Amino acid sequence: MAGKEKAMEVIKPNILYFGPRGLQGGIGGSARLKNMLDILGQLQANTQLISYLPGEKFRVKHKQINNHLNTTIISVRRSSPKILKAFALLPILIFGLRYVKKSNIIFAHSPGIVYGFPALILAKTFGKPLLIDHMDIKDPDTPGFIYSSVLRNSDTVFAISRFLEEEVKEIGCRSAVYVPIFIDEGVFQKDPSERVKIRKKLNIDSNEVVIGYAGAFSFDEGLSLLLKAFKSLSRRYENIKLVLVGGGSVPGSDNIPQLISELALKERVILIPPQPYELMPGYLSAFDIACSPKFDCPANRAANPIKIYEYMSMALPTVASAVGETSNTIENGYDGFLVKPGDEKDLEATLDHVIQNLDSAKEAGEKARKKILKNYTQQVMLKKIRQALRELGIKTIRTSG
Numbered sequence: 001m002a003g004k005e006k007a008m009e010v011i012k013p014n015i016l017y018f019g020p021r022g023l024q025g026g027i028g029g030s031a032r033l034k035n036m037l038d039i040l041g042q043l044q045a046n047t048q049l050i051s052y053l054p055g056e057k058f059r060v061k062h063k064q065i066n067n068h069l070n071t072t073i074i075s076v077r078r079s080s081p082k083i084l085k086a087f088a089l090l091p092i093l094i095f096g097l098r099y100v101k102k103s104n105i106i107f108a109h110s111p112g113i114v115y116g117f118p119a120l121i122l123a124k125t126f127g128k129p130l131l132i133d134h135m136d137i138k139d140p141d142t143p144g145f146i147y148s149s150v151l152r153n154s155d156t157v158f159a160i161s162r163f164l165e166e167e168v169k170e171i172g173c174r175s176a177v178y179v180p181i182f183i184d185e186g187v188f189q190k191d192p193s194e195r196v197k198i199r200k201k202l203n204i205d206s207n208e209v210v211i212g213y214a215g216a217f218s219f220d221e222g223l224s225l226l227l228k229a230f231k232s233l234s235r236r237y238e239n240i241k242l243v244l245v246g247g248g249s250v251p252g253s254d255n256i257p258q259l260i261s262e263l264a265l266k267e268r269v270i271l272i273p274p275q276p277y278e279l280m281p282g283y284l285s286a287f288d289i290a291c292s293p294k295f296d297c298p299a300n301r302a303a304n305p306i307k308i309y310e311y312m313s314m315a316l317p318t319v320a321s322a323v324g325e326t327s328n329t330i331e332n333g334y335d336g337f338l339v340k341p342g343d344e345k346d347l348e349a350t351l352d353h354v355i356q357n358l359d360s361a362k363e364a365g366e367k368a369r370k371k372i373l374k375n376y377t378q379q380v381m382l383k384k385i386r387q388a389l390r391e392l393g394i395k396t397i398r399t400s401g
Contacts, residue, residue, distance in 0.1 A: 012045060012046060013040070013043060013044075013045040013046070013105055013394045014045070014046045014102055014104050015040060015045050015047045015104075015105050015106070016048050016050070016096060016100055016103040016105075016122070016128075017037075017047050017048065017050070017107040017108075017109070018050050018051075018092070018096070018106075018107070018108045018109060018114075018115035018116070018119045019049060019050075019051060019107075019109030019110075019133075020052075020053075030277075031277060031306045032109075032133070032160070032306065033109060035184065035378060036133060037049070037069060039378055039381060039385055040385075041066070041068045042378070043385070043389070044068065047069050047070070048070050048071075048072070048099045048103070049069065049070070049072070050071075050074070050095055050099075051072070051073045051074065052075075052092060052114050052115075053073050053075045054075070054076060054077075055076065055077065056075075056077065057077055058075060058077060059075045060072065060074050060091060060095070061075070074088055074091045074092055074095070076088045089113070089114070089118060092114070092118045093121065093122070096119075096122050097122070100122045100126050100128065103128060104128065104394060105128060105129050105130075105392060105394055106122055106123045106128045106129070107119070107130075107132075107133070108120075108130070108131070108133070108150070109133050109135070110132070110134065110136065110139075111132050111134060111142075111146075111147050111150035111151045111154075112138075112139050112141070112147070113139075113143070113146055114141075116142075116146075116151075117142075119150070120149065120153055123153075124153065129155040129392040130153065130155050131154065131155060131156045131157075131158070131388070131392070132150065132151065132154045132156075132158065133158045133160070133179075134151070134157050134158060134159050134160060134164050134168060135160045135164075135304075136160075136303065137164075137299055137302045148171050151168055151171045151172075151173050152171050152172045152173055154173055154175075155174065155392055156174075156175045156177060156388050156391070156392065157175065158177050158179040158388070159176050159177065159178055159179065160179065160180060160304045160325070161180065161302055161303065161304040161324060161325040162178065163302045163324065164302050165178050167302075175388075175391070179381060179384055179385070180304055180325065180329075180376060181304050181305075181306045181308075181309045182309070182376050182377055182378055182380060183306070183309050183310060183372070183376065183377065184377070184378055185373055185377045187278070187281055188280075188281050188284070188310050188314055189281065189313065189314065190285055190314055190315055191282060191285045192285070194281070194282035194285045194286075195282075195285040195286050197282070198283055198285065198286040199286045202243065202270050202286065204241060204243075204286065205239075208240065208241055209237070209240045209241075209288045209355055209358065210241050210286060210287050210288045210289070211226075211240065211241070211242050211243070211287070211288070211289045211290075211291055211351060212242075212243045212244075212245070212283075212284065212286070212287030212288075212289065212290050213226060213242075213244050213245065213246070213290070213291050213293075213307075214245040214280060214283065214284065214290075214307055214310070215292075215307050216246055216247070216253065217244075217246055217247055217248045217253045217256050218248075218253045219253065219254050219295075220294060220297050220299055220300055221254075221293070222292075222294050222321065222341075222342070223244065223254055223256055223293070224254055224259060225295070225342065225344050225347060226291055226293045227256075227259055227260065227265065227269070229293075229344050229347045229348035229351060230242045230265070230268070230351075231265060232348050233348060234265065234268050236352075237355060240268070240355065241268055241269070241270060242265070242268060242269045242270070243269075243270045243272065243283075243286065244256065244269065244270070244271055244272065245272040245280070245283050246274055247273055247274045257271065280310065281310075281314065284310060284311065284316065285314065287316055288316075288317075289316065289318075289319060289355070289358075289361070290314070290316040290317070290319070291318075291320070291351070292305060292307055292308055292311070292318070292319075292320040292321065292326065293319075293320070293321055293339070293347055294320070294321040294341060295321070295323075295341055296342060300321075300323045300324050301323060301324050302324060303323075303324045303325065304324060304325035304326075305324075305325075305326065308320055308326050308329055308330070309329070309372060311368075312368035312369060312372050313368075313369055313372040313376075314365075314369070315362075315366050316365050317336070317354050317358070317361035317362060317365045318330065318336040318337065318365070318368060319336070319339060319347070319350050319351055319354060320336065320337070320338060321338070321339055321340070321342075322338040322339065322340065323341045326338070329371075333364075334364065334367060335367040335370075335371055336368055337350050337354060337361075337364070
Protein backbone atom coordinates (compact mmCIF):
# COMPACT_ATOMS: atom_id res chain seq x y z
CA MET A 1 0.00 0.00 0.00
CA ALA A 2 2.81 2.34 0.93
CA GLY A 3 4.36 1.67 -2.45
CA LYS A 4 1.13 2.65 -4.21
CA GLU A 5 0.87 5.89 -2.20
CA LYS A 6 4.46 6.74 -3.07
CA ALA A 7 3.84 6.08 -6.75
CA MET A 8 0.84 8.42 -6.73
CA GLU A 9 3.05 11.26 -5.45
CA VAL A 10 5.48 10.92 -8.32
CA ILE A 11 5.35 13.33 -11.27
CA LYS A 12 7.53 13.91 -14.29
CA PRO A 13 9.47 17.17 -13.98
CA ASN A 14 8.77 19.68 -16.74
CA ILE A 15 11.89 21.84 -16.98
CA LEU A 16 12.50 25.10 -18.79
CA TYR A 17 16.28 25.12 -19.22
CA PHE A 18 18.33 28.13 -20.34
CA GLY A 19 21.76 26.98 -21.49
CA PRO A 20 24.30 26.73 -24.34
CA ARG A 21 23.69 24.78 -27.49
CA GLY A 22 26.59 22.27 -27.30
CA LEU A 23 24.53 19.11 -26.94
CA GLN A 24 27.32 17.02 -28.46
CA GLY A 25 29.52 17.96 -25.53
CA GLY A 26 33.14 18.93 -25.99
CA ILE A 27 35.10 21.75 -24.43
CA GLY A 28 34.08 23.20 -21.11
CA GLY A 29 30.44 23.95 -20.25
CA SER A 30 28.86 22.10 -23.17
CA ALA A 31 30.10 18.78 -21.78
CA ARG A 32 28.60 19.67 -18.39
CA LEU A 33 25.31 20.55 -20.06
CA LYS A 34 25.23 17.26 -21.95
CA ASN A 35 25.81 15.26 -18.76
CA MET A 36 23.17 17.28 -16.88
CA LEU A 37 20.63 16.70 -19.66
CA ASP A 38 21.49 12.99 -19.64
CA ILE A 39 20.60 12.86 -15.94
CA LEU A 40 17.35 14.77 -16.44
CA GLY A 41 16.52 12.27 -19.18
CA GLN A 42 17.11 9.41 -16.75
CA LEU A 43 14.70 11.13 -14.36
CA GLN A 44 12.24 11.22 -17.30
CA ALA A 45 12.06 14.99 -17.12
CA ASN A 46 10.54 16.81 -20.08
CA THR A 47 13.06 19.55 -20.87
CA GLN A 48 12.75 22.57 -23.12
CA LEU A 49 16.22 24.00 -23.74
CA ILE A 50 16.54 27.62 -24.91
CA SER A 51 20.00 28.56 -26.22
CA TYR A 52 21.76 31.65 -27.54
CA LEU A 53 24.22 31.14 -30.39
CA PRO A 54 26.24 33.76 -32.32
CA GLY A 55 25.77 33.15 -36.05
CA GLU A 56 25.74 34.68 -39.51
CA LYS A 57 22.25 36.14 -39.20
CA PHE A 58 19.34 36.42 -36.80
CA ARG A 59 17.20 33.31 -36.78
CA VAL A 60 15.29 30.96 -34.50
CA LYS A 61 15.51 27.21 -34.91
CA HIS A 62 13.41 24.58 -33.11
CA LYS A 63 14.41 20.93 -32.90
CA GLN A 64 13.22 17.86 -31.05
CA ILE A 65 16.26 15.89 -29.87
CA ASN A 66 14.43 12.94 -28.29
CA ASN A 67 11.23 12.14 -26.39
CA HIS A 68 12.39 14.15 -23.37
CA LEU A 69 14.28 17.06 -24.94
CA ASN A 70 13.32 19.90 -27.27
CA THR A 71 15.54 22.85 -28.17
CA THR A 72 15.05 26.41 -29.31
CA ILE A 73 18.22 28.06 -30.63
CA ILE A 74 18.27 31.84 -31.02
CA SER A 75 21.06 33.14 -33.25
CA VAL A 76 22.25 36.75 -33.45
CA ARG A 77 24.78 37.98 -35.99
CA ARG A 78 28.29 37.48 -34.68
CA SER A 79 29.39 40.82 -36.17
CA SER A 80 26.65 42.82 -34.46
CA PRO A 81 27.67 45.49 -31.94
CA LYS A 82 27.48 44.29 -28.35
CA ILE A 83 24.52 46.55 -27.62
CA LEU A 84 22.50 44.83 -30.37
CA LYS A 85 23.46 41.38 -29.10
CA ALA A 86 21.78 42.33 -25.84
CA PHE A 87 18.49 42.28 -27.74
CA ALA A 88 18.88 38.49 -27.88
CA LEU A 89 17.44 38.62 -24.36
CA LEU A 90 14.09 39.69 -25.81
CA PRO A 91 13.48 36.57 -27.95
CA ILE A 92 14.93 34.43 -25.15
CA LEU A 93 12.26 35.87 -22.84
CA ILE A 94 9.54 35.60 -25.48
CA PHE A 95 10.18 31.91 -26.04
CA GLY A 96 10.59 31.41 -22.31
CA LEU A 97 7.07 32.85 -21.88
CA ARG A 98 5.80 30.29 -24.38
CA TYR A 99 6.99 27.37 -22.26
CA VAL A 100 7.05 28.63 -18.67
CA LYS A 101 3.41 27.88 -17.78
CA LYS A 102 3.89 24.19 -18.60
CA SER A 103 7.07 24.01 -16.51
CA ASN A 104 7.30 23.22 -12.83
CA ILE A 105 10.96 24.23 -12.50
CA ILE A 106 13.28 26.68 -14.24
CA PHE A 107 16.93 25.74 -14.68
CA ALA A 108 19.77 28.02 -15.84
CA HIS A 109 23.23 26.94 -16.94
CA SER A 110 24.82 29.97 -15.25
CA PRO A 111 23.90 33.10 -13.27
CA GLY A 112 24.99 35.26 -16.23
CA ILE A 113 22.93 37.81 -18.12
CA VAL A 114 22.13 35.54 -21.08
CA TYR A 115 20.80 32.54 -19.13
CA GLY A 116 20.48 33.36 -15.44
CA PHE A 117 18.79 36.75 -15.85
CA PRO A 118 15.83 35.65 -18.05
CA ALA A 119 15.46 32.54 -15.87
CA LEU A 120 15.19 34.76 -12.78
CA ILE A 121 12.63 37.09 -14.37
CA LEU A 122 10.37 34.23 -15.40
CA ALA A 123 10.78 32.36 -12.11
CA LYS A 124 9.78 35.43 -10.09
CA THR A 125 6.96 36.43 -12.43
CA PHE A 126 5.31 33.01 -12.49
CA GLY A 127 6.28 31.76 -9.02
CA LYS A 128 8.42 28.87 -10.27
CA PRO A 129 11.39 27.42 -8.38
CA LEU A 130 14.74 28.47 -9.87
CA LEU A 131 17.79 26.21 -10.01
CA ILE A 132 21.22 27.45 -11.18
CA ASP A 133 24.15 25.31 -12.30
CA HIS A 134 27.07 27.52 -11.22
CA MET A 135 30.24 26.68 -13.13
CA ASP A 136 32.45 29.74 -13.36
CA ILE A 137 33.31 33.20 -12.06
CA LYS A 138 31.28 36.17 -13.28
CA ASP A 139 31.64 36.76 -17.01
CA PRO A 140 32.63 40.30 -18.09
CA ASP A 141 29.31 40.97 -19.86
CA THR A 142 27.19 40.42 -16.74
CA PRO A 143 26.79 43.37 -14.34
CA GLY A 144 27.72 42.46 -10.78
CA PHE A 145 24.29 43.28 -9.37
CA ILE A 146 22.59 40.91 -11.84
CA TYR A 147 25.07 38.13 -11.09
CA SER A 148 24.54 38.47 -7.33
CA SER A 149 20.78 38.89 -7.65
CA VAL A 150 20.37 35.70 -9.70
CA LEU A 151 22.35 33.67 -7.16
CA ARG A 152 20.71 35.26 -4.12
CA ASN A 153 17.19 34.70 -5.44
CA SER A 154 17.70 31.12 -6.63
CA ASP A 155 16.02 28.34 -4.72
CA THR A 156 19.01 26.03 -5.22
CA VAL A 157 22.46 26.54 -6.71
CA PHE A 158 24.54 23.59 -7.87
CA ALA A 159 28.16 24.68 -7.32
CA ILE A 160 30.74 22.91 -9.44
CA SER A 161 33.60 23.60 -6.99
CA ARG A 162 34.07 24.26 -3.28
CA PHE A 163 35.30 27.74 -4.22
CA LEU A 164 32.00 28.58 -5.91
CA GLU A 165 30.02 26.90 -3.13
CA GLU A 166 31.57 29.30 -0.62
CA GLU A 167 30.97 32.26 -2.92
CA VAL A 168 27.30 31.37 -3.24
CA LYS A 169 26.93 31.09 0.53
CA GLU A 170 28.57 34.49 1.04
CA ILE A 171 26.20 36.07 -1.50
CA GLY A 172 23.28 34.70 0.48
CA CYS A 173 21.71 31.95 -1.62
CA ARG A 174 19.20 29.96 0.42
CA SER A 175 20.59 26.57 -0.70
CA ALA A 176 24.00 25.70 -2.20
CA VAL A 177 24.70 22.10 -3.19
CA TYR A 178 28.17 20.90 -4.18
CA VAL A 179 27.71 19.06 -7.51
CA PRO A 180 31.17 18.55 -8.99
CA ILE A 181 31.96 17.30 -12.47
CA PHE A 182 30.45 13.93 -13.28
CA ILE A 183 30.84 11.80 -16.38
CA ASP A 184 29.59 8.67 -18.10
CA GLU A 185 32.26 6.23 -17.01
CA GLY A 186 30.99 3.67 -19.51
CA VAL A 187 31.96 6.01 -22.33
CA PHE A 188 35.25 7.23 -20.85
CA GLN A 189 37.17 3.98 -20.49
CA LYS A 190 40.18 2.52 -22.24
CA ASP A 191 39.59 1.03 -25.67
CA PRO A 192 42.63 -0.95 -26.90
CA SER A 193 41.31 -1.19 -30.45
CA GLU A 194 40.76 2.59 -30.63
CA ARG A 195 44.24 3.11 -29.24
CA VAL A 196 45.75 1.13 -32.11
CA LYS A 197 43.50 2.82 -34.66
CA ILE A 198 44.17 6.40 -33.53
CA ARG A 199 47.91 5.92 -33.08
CA LYS A 200 48.14 4.43 -36.56
CA LYS A 201 46.15 7.37 -37.93
CA LEU A 202 48.52 9.81 -36.21
CA ASN A 203 51.63 7.87 -37.27
CA ILE A 204 52.66 7.11 -33.69
CA ASP A 205 54.77 3.99 -33.16
CA SER A 206 53.75 1.46 -30.53
CA ASN A 207 56.95 2.10 -28.53
CA GLU A 208 56.46 5.87 -28.38
CA VAL A 209 55.21 7.53 -25.20
CA VAL A 210 52.43 10.03 -25.83
CA ILE A 211 51.84 12.98 -23.52
CA GLY A 212 48.38 14.32 -24.28
CA TYR A 213 46.17 17.32 -23.65
CA ALA A 214 42.50 17.86 -24.58
CA GLY A 215 40.63 21.15 -24.30
CA ALA A 216 40.70 24.83 -25.14
CA PHE A 217 43.91 26.61 -26.11
CA SER A 218 43.23 29.70 -23.97
CA PHE A 219 46.19 31.30 -22.24
CA ASP A 220 45.17 30.24 -18.71
CA GLU A 221 45.29 26.54 -19.74
CA GLY A 222 49.08 26.77 -19.63
CA LEU A 223 49.89 25.13 -22.96
CA SER A 224 52.84 27.47 -23.49
CA LEU A 225 54.30 26.05 -20.30
CA LEU A 226 53.67 22.48 -21.43
CA LEU A 227 55.35 23.08 -24.80
CA LYS A 228 58.44 24.56 -23.15
CA ALA A 229 58.68 21.67 -20.69
CA PHE A 230 58.19 19.20 -23.55
CA LYS A 231 60.96 20.90 -25.51
CA SER A 232 63.39 20.12 -22.69
CA LEU A 233 62.12 16.56 -22.36
CA SER A 234 62.43 15.96 -26.11
CA ARG A 235 66.17 16.58 -25.86
CA ARG A 236 66.43 13.64 -23.44
CA TYR A 237 63.90 11.25 -24.93
CA GLU A 238 63.66 10.33 -28.59
CA ASN A 239 60.54 8.22 -28.15
CA ILE A 240 58.09 10.83 -26.82
CA LYS A 241 55.43 12.83 -28.63
CA LEU A 242 52.96 15.49 -27.54
CA VAL A 243 49.36 15.37 -28.79
CA LEU A 244 47.15 18.45 -28.34
CA VAL A 245 43.44 18.03 -29.08
CA GLY A 246 41.44 21.26 -29.15
CA GLY A 247 41.70 24.78 -30.42
CA GLY A 248 41.50 28.50 -29.89
CA SER A 249 37.81 28.63 -29.05
CA VAL A 250 37.82 31.66 -26.73
CA PRO A 251 39.24 35.19 -26.77
CA GLY A 252 42.83 35.31 -25.55
CA SER A 253 43.70 31.87 -26.87
CA ASP A 254 47.36 31.04 -27.37
CA ASN A 255 48.76 30.83 -30.90
CA ILE A 256 49.88 27.26 -30.39
CA PRO A 257 50.97 26.53 -34.00
CA GLN A 258 53.23 29.58 -33.91
CA LEU A 259 54.75 28.56 -30.59
CA ILE A 260 55.35 25.02 -31.85
CA SER A 261 57.19 26.48 -34.84
CA GLU A 262 59.26 28.83 -32.67
CA LEU A 263 60.31 25.91 -30.45
CA ALA A 264 61.15 23.75 -33.49
CA LEU A 265 58.75 21.03 -32.35
CA LYS A 266 56.81 20.38 -35.56
CA GLU A 267 58.13 16.83 -35.80
CA ARG A 268 57.29 15.99 -32.18
CA VAL A 269 53.93 17.70 -31.57
CA ILE A 270 50.66 16.62 -33.20
CA LEU A 271 47.81 19.14 -33.36
CA ILE A 272 44.26 17.82 -33.67
CA PRO A 273 41.27 20.18 -34.08
CA PRO A 274 38.31 19.98 -31.66
CA GLN A 275 36.54 16.64 -31.99
CA PRO A 276 32.93 15.55 -31.37
CA TYR A 277 32.51 14.51 -27.77
CA GLU A 278 31.75 10.90 -28.63
CA LEU A 279 35.15 10.56 -30.35
CA MET A 280 37.21 11.86 -27.43
CA PRO A 281 37.56 8.52 -25.57
CA GLY A 282 39.29 7.12 -28.66
CA TYR A 283 41.83 9.93 -28.73
CA LEU A 284 42.38 9.68 -24.97
CA SER A 285 42.97 5.94 -25.42
CA ALA A 286 45.97 6.86 -27.58
CA PHE A 287 47.58 8.80 -24.70
CA ASP A 288 50.05 7.32 -22.20
CA ILE A 289 50.15 10.39 -19.94
CA ALA A 290 47.53 13.14 -19.68
CA CYS A 291 48.28 16.71 -18.70
CA SER A 292 46.44 19.82 -17.51
CA PRO A 293 49.07 22.54 -16.83
CA LYS A 294 46.73 25.40 -15.82
CA PHE A 295 48.05 28.71 -14.49
CA ASP A 296 46.92 30.12 -11.14
CA CYS A 297 44.26 32.78 -11.87
CA PRO A 298 40.76 33.61 -10.54
CA ALA A 299 38.98 31.59 -13.24
CA ASN A 300 41.07 28.48 -12.54
CA ARG A 301 40.68 28.81 -8.76
CA ALA A 302 36.93 28.57 -9.26
CA ALA A 303 37.11 25.91 -11.96
CA ASN A 304 36.60 22.18 -11.95
CA PRO A 305 37.88 21.06 -15.38
CA ILE A 306 36.06 18.10 -16.88
CA LYS A 307 39.25 16.98 -18.63
CA ILE A 308 40.68 15.89 -15.25
CA TYR A 309 37.75 13.51 -14.67
CA GLU A 310 37.88 12.22 -18.23
CA TYR A 311 41.62 11.55 -17.93
CA MET A 312 41.11 9.77 -14.59
CA SER A 313 38.16 7.74 -15.88
CA MET A 314 40.42 6.55 -18.72
CA ALA A 315 42.89 5.34 -16.06
CA LEU A 316 45.56 7.66 -17.46
CA PRO A 317 48.46 8.84 -15.29
CA THR A 318 47.40 12.47 -14.91
CA VAL A 319 49.77 15.40 -14.34
CA ALA A 320 47.86 18.55 -13.38
CA SER A 321 48.40 21.93 -11.77
CA ALA A 322 47.38 22.12 -8.12
CA VAL A 323 44.82 24.87 -8.62
CA GLY A 324 41.07 24.99 -8.09
CA GLU A 325 39.05 21.85 -7.51
CA THR A 326 41.80 19.70 -9.08
CA SER A 327 43.69 20.01 -5.78
CA ASN A 328 40.73 18.34 -4.03
CA THR A 329 40.23 15.68 -6.70
CA ILE A 330 43.75 14.30 -7.20
CA GLU A 331 45.72 12.86 -4.30
CA ASN A 332 49.30 13.64 -5.26
CA GLY A 333 51.43 10.56 -5.86
CA TYR A 334 48.52 8.19 -5.22
CA ASP A 335 46.01 8.60 -8.04
CA GLY A 336 47.69 11.38 -9.99
CA PHE A 337 50.46 13.95 -9.89
CA LEU A 338 50.09 17.60 -8.88
CA VAL A 339 52.51 20.35 -9.92
CA LYS A 340 52.92 23.97 -8.91
CA PRO A 341 50.88 26.22 -11.23
CA GLY A 342 53.08 28.20 -13.60
CA ASP A 343 56.25 26.32 -12.60
CA GLU A 344 57.82 25.02 -15.82
CA LYS A 345 60.61 23.16 -14.02
CA ASP A 346 58.21 21.36 -11.68
CA LEU A 347 56.05 20.35 -14.65
CA GLU A 348 59.09 19.09 -16.55
CA ALA A 349 60.44 17.18 -13.54
CA THR A 350 57.08 15.53 -12.83
CA LEU A 351 56.57 14.48 -16.44
CA ASP A 352 60.15 13.16 -16.45
CA HIS A 353 59.40 11.12 -13.32
CA VAL A 354 56.24 9.66 -14.85
CA ILE A 355 58.01 8.76 -18.10
CA GLN A 356 60.78 7.00 -16.19
CA ASN A 357 58.29 5.17 -13.94
CA LEU A 358 55.47 4.55 -16.37
CA ASP A 359 54.48 1.15 -14.93
CA SER A 360 53.93 2.51 -11.42
CA ALA A 361 52.29 5.61 -12.89
CA LYS A 362 49.79 3.36 -14.65
CA GLU A 363 48.87 1.95 -11.23
CA ALA A 364 48.06 5.49 -10.16
CA GLY A 365 45.85 5.74 -13.24
CA GLU A 366 43.94 2.61 -12.22
CA LYS A 367 43.39 4.08 -8.75
CA ALA A 368 42.14 7.25 -10.40
CA ARG A 369 39.48 5.33 -12.33
CA LYS A 370 38.33 3.63 -9.13
CA LYS A 371 37.91 7.06 -7.54
CA ILE A 372 35.80 8.21 -10.49
CA LEU A 373 33.61 5.10 -10.29
CA LYS A 374 33.03 5.70 -6.60
CA ASN A 375 32.45 9.45 -6.54
CA TYR A 376 31.98 11.14 -9.93
CA THR A 377 29.64 9.19 -12.19
CA GLN A 378 26.26 10.18 -13.56
CA GLN A 379 24.60 7.68 -11.24
CA VAL A 380 26.26 9.17 -8.15
CA MET A 381 25.19 12.71 -9.10
CA LEU A 382 21.72 11.56 -10.14
CA LYS A 383 20.99 10.88 -6.48
CA LYS A 384 22.07 14.39 -5.49
CA ILE A 385 20.01 16.02 -8.19
CA ARG A 386 16.96 13.89 -7.43
CA GLN A 387 17.19 14.94 -3.78
CA ALA A 388 17.53 18.62 -4.74
CA LEU A 389 14.40 18.34 -6.91
CA ARG A 390 12.50 16.63 -4.08
CA GLU A 391 13.36 19.53 -1.79
CA LEU A 392 11.81 21.83 -4.40
CA GLY A 393 8.64 19.74 -4.30
CA ILE A 394 9.40 17.75 -7.47
CA LYS A 395 9.18 14.01 -6.82
CA THR A 396 10.83 12.17 -9.71
CA ILE A 397 10.29 8.71 -11.11
CA ARG A 398 12.61 6.23 -9.48
CA THR A 399 15.25 4.79 -11.83
CA SER A 400 18.00 2.20 -11.43
CA GLY A 401 20.20 5.07 -10.14
